[in-house]
Amino acid sequence: MSSIQTHNLQRITEIPLSQIRRPIMPVLDTQKIDAMVSTMNGIPMASKTCSLESAQSMDGKLPPIDVMVVRHNDENYYFAFGGCHRFQAYDRQAKDKDDSNYLVRCKLIPATERQLKMYVGGSIDNMFN
Known part of the structure; x- marks a missing residue:
């Protein structure tokens, strides 16, 4: 599974x-x-949008989430707008494992503050706090 923005990006971070x-x-x-968490735990499970065969082929790993990376004051900031269910599955896993540094598989999309503003509008001023 790949998005139109990252289908050519092979590197997963x-x-x-x-x-x-x-x-x-x-x-x-x-x-x-629930199906994604089950799949991550090695028990593949189908959902409305993923067949059991597809879940079995994932080997316990979810497809990476597209994440925009914006550089601001010499620091990287990461923003995700899609992959909502995958993000929540990762969040649930992190809480279950009590792991505040739980790692998420991502495909990074370099972006500028101006590009980010197209997504968040006037609230961009609050994005780097």
Whole structure:
């Protein structure tokens, strides 16, 4: 599974869950999240959007999340706008393992503050606090 933005990006980077900002509130299907967590735990499970065969082929790993990386004051800031269910599955795993540095598989998309502003509008001033 790959998005149109990252289908040509082959490199997968692991970023601590705590460093990824999610500025837009997701709408979630808990059954889909349950299936992803089960798959991550080595028990593949189908959902509305993933067949059992596809889940079995993942070998316990979810597809990477597309993450924009914006450089601000010599520091990297990570923003995710998609992958809501995967992000929540990672979050649940982190809480279950009590791991504040839990790593998320990501494909990084370099972006500028101006590009980020297209997603968050006037609230960009609050994105780097």
